[in-house]
Amino acid sequence: MRVMMNGQEFHVPTERDGSIRAEELRRAGGIPSSRTLILQQRDGGNEVLGPGQRVLVKPGEHFSDAPQTRRGR
Numbered sequence: 064m065r066v067m068m069n070g071q072e073f074h075v076p077t078e079r080d081g082s083i084r085a086e087e088l089r090r091a092g093g094i095p096s097s098r099t100l101i102l103q104q105r106d107g108g109n110e111v112l113g114p115g116q117r118v119l120v121k122p123g124e125h126f127s128d129a130p131q132t133r134r135g136r
Contacts, residue, residue, distance in 0.1 A: 067125040068092035075120070082119050085112040088126055098128040 064077045066088070073091045077083045085100055094100055102110040102118060103125040112118055112126075 064120050064122060066091075066120060067123065068094070069127050077120055078117075080119070081121075082117045085114060085116045085118065088112070088118075092126065092128070094128045097131065099131050101127050101129060103127060 064081070064083075065072055065074055067073075068088070069092065071092070075083055075087060075091045088094070089096065089100055096114070100112040102112055104110060110118075
């Protein structure tokens with residue numbers, strides 16, 4: 064499956080059901096675990112993908128990464 068990550072196209076292997084683990088997306092895009100992996104949804108929303116999470120990937124889907132932030136103390 065081809066997906067976009069940070070403006071670049073990558074081929075990522077998916078399971079039979081079309082899903083992929085967040086770690087596989089990170090590996091394909093060279094995104095370190097110290098950054099947050101984000102699925103940019105077609106409706107304009109964003110979904111943060113956590114460690115071990117599986118996501119159903121659709122062709123042409125866009126992903127990005129951002130620095131981790133902490134709220135409150």
